[in-house]
Amino acid sequence: MKEPITPREPKKVDPEEGAGWRLIGAPSTGKGKRDHRIIKSLFLMDGELAGQNKKLQAKYDAWKKLADFETYEVKDAELVVVAFGSIGRIAKNAVRSLRAKGKKVGLFRPKTLYPFPEKALEKLAKEGKRFLTIEHNLGQMVEDVRLSVRKHADSDLFCVYPGNMPSPDDFEAPILRALGRK
Amino acid sequence: MPKTQGAASAPKTNQTGEELVFTRPASMVDRATHYCPGCHHGIAHRLVGELIDELGLKENTVAVCSIGCSVFLYNYIDVDSVEAPHGRAPAVATGVKRARPDKFVFTYQGDGDLASIGMAEIMHAANRGERMSVVFVNNTVYGMTGGQMAPTTLIGQKTTTCPGGRCKDREGSPIRMSEIIAHLGGTAFCARGSLDSVKNIRQAKKYMRQAFEVQTKGLGFGFVELLAGCPTNWRLSPLAANKRITDEMIPYFPLGVFKEVEGDGTCGSMLAPESAPGAEGGK
Ligand SMILES: Cc1ncc(C[n+]2csc(CCOP(=O)(O)OP(=O)(O)O)c2C)c(N)n1
Ligand code: SF4
Ligand SMILES: [Mg+2]
Numbered sequence: 001m002k003e004p005i006t007p008r009e010p011k012k013v014d015p016e017e018g019a020g021w022r023l024i025g026a027p028s029t030g031k032g033k034r035d036h037r038i039i040k041s042l043f044l045m046d047g048e049l050a051g052q053n054k055k056l057q058a059k060y061d062a063w064k065k066l067a068d069f070e071t072y073e074v075k076d077a078e079l080v081v082v083a084f085g086s087i088g089r090i091a092k093n094a095v096r097s098l099r100a101k102g103k104k105v106g107l108f109r110p111k112t113l114y115p116f117p118e119k120a121l122e123k124l125a126k127e128g129k130r131f132l133t134i135e136h137n138l139g140q141m142v143e144d145v146r147l148s149v150r151k152h153a154d155s156d157l158f159c160v161y162p163g164n165m166p167s168p169d170d171f172e173a174p175i176l177r178a179l180g181r182k
Numbered sequence: 183m184p185k186t187q188g189a190a191s192a193p194k195t196n197q198t199g200e201e202l203v204f205t206r207p208a209s210m211v212d213r214a215t216h217y218c219p220g221c222h223h224g225i226a227h228r229l230v231g232e233l234i235d236e237l238g239l240k241e242n243t244v245a246v247c248s249i250g251c252s253v254f255l256y257n258y259i260d261v262d263s264v265e266a267p268h269g270r271a272p273a274v275a276t277g278v279k280r281a282r283p284d285k286f287v288f289t290y291q292g293d294g295d296l297a298s299i300g301m302a303e304i305m306h307a308a309n310r311g312e313r314m315s316v317v318f319v320n321n322t323v324y325g326m327t328g329g330q331m332a333p334t335t336l337i338g339q340k341t342t343t344c345p346g347g348r349c350k351d352r353e354g355s356p357i358r359m360s361e362i363i364a365h366l367g368g369t370a371f372c373a374r375g376s377l378d379s380v381k382n383i384r385q386a387k388k389y390m391r392q393a394f395e396v397q398t399k400g401l402g403f404g405f406v407e408l409l410a411g412c413p414t415n416w417r418l419s420p421l422a423a424n425k426r427i428t429d430e431m432i433p434y435f436p437l438g439v440f441k442e443v444e445g446d447g448t449c450g451s452m453l454a455p456e457s458a459p460g461a462e463g464g465k
Contacts, residue, residue: 026261
């Protein structure tokens with residue numbers, strides 16, 4: 001299963017088009033005279049390395065606003081199922097059919113795992129919702145879910161062994177179990 | 183009167199009026215070395231610098247540095263440089279050269295970098311006949327990370343990962359890169375030199391010049407292997423390390439030209455180096 005994509009024009013990241021870093025040979029005389037340039041990622045000197053790490057951290061912090069997710073039927077939900085990828089789609093069907101049976105369940109589907117949409121999940125936790133993480137592995141994203149909601153709630157976990165492809169029916173029982181657990 | 187070596191523009195006398203007969207090449211930076219005493223990377227760097235001066239390439243060169251002790255080549259050589267991920271220097275150089283075919287592009291790689299993790303990149307770059315020059319410094323170990331076994335480690339040689347000595351049945355035979363590269367279609371020049379003696383260093387420089395010139399003449403891929411010492415990881419004094427090259431490395435890694443393409447760009451014949459041992463060679 002694939003996410004739908006929205007094509008967009010890439011932004012020009014470098015308006016100078018490399019004038020400040022392009023490697024084309026360093027003139028040592030005349031008008032274009034400049035020092036040689038080095039493009040590298042290895043910074044071993046003491047302060048230099050810390051400086052590089054600071055720069056990288058700023059970049060990771062800036063990424064946080066790219067966190068993306070989908071919610072489905074969460075408004076009045078008592079239990080929110082958290083699932084991503086293929087399992088997110090299957091869980092959505094399970095939630096849909098449980099809603100048809102009048103169960104107050106919803107879905108939170110992270111579209112990005114890194115950065116993780118922690119703020120949006122925390123907001124749901126603050127509203128008093130409970131959580132069930134369903135994963136196609138033995139529990140990886142659940143760590144991020146639990147960290148995001150930790151001040152207000154916890155998350156149950158239901159795992160499907162990788163190698164088995166579950167159907168929406170397989171999720172109904174675990175979701176009802178978690179919904180019933182107060 | 184001895185001629186001044188190196189930088190053509192270098193002053194002939196110093197502040198105290200003494201005549202200078204040996205100076206730093208113009209395309210090298212004036213800074214103290216970080217290499218271990220007796221390490222041959224310094225000599226190989228200097229040969230690169232001298233040739234860039236002599237061929238007038240300084241302002242038109244992009245150096246592709248690799249991962250290993252010599253990643254810091256760019257701190258010593260005064261040309262535009264890029265650092266490639268481990269083993270990937272020939273791939274990065276391919277990109278640089280194809281984007282700017284007018285530039286002189288060379289890689290400088292160790293044996294761990296080129297013959298181990300980067301085996302695929304070097305083989306295909308040579309086979310494609312990329313117009314680049316490769317300086318391959320073979321010191322039979324992963325120097326930077328503490329002397330682990332490399333594909334070039336000699337049979338019986340002790341390293342931290344083969345403390346009992348490399349064993350042919352377990353780790354295979356040391357790989358002779360020049361012999362392999364010479365067989366590939368795009369190689370225009372391929373030779374092995376050594377940095378263990380003044381005589382061999384002079385010869386190695388001639389090979390390097392040829393490996394550089396097949397690129398500037400557009401003939402194809404230029405490759406030169408340099409047998410080099412790593413006294414630190416060999417646990418030898420610099421002098422004993424030089425002797426090891428002479429006594430143990432050269433008999434297994436014969437010196438000479440392995441391929442030389444004629445001027446019209448068609449592939450020349452394979453040349454058997456005079457000292458080549460039998461097919462198995464080594465000990
Ligand atoms: C992808 C990756 N794998 C491993 C390393 C660790 N590493 C750094 S240098 C090196 C070996 C270098 O040996 P060589 O190319 O022979 O250079 P020398 O230091 O001997 O001149 C290794 C394995 C790395 N930097 N990157
Ligand atoms: S460890 Fe070996 S290759 Fe590295 S600088 Fe020291 S002598 Fe040279
Ligand atoms: Mg090495």
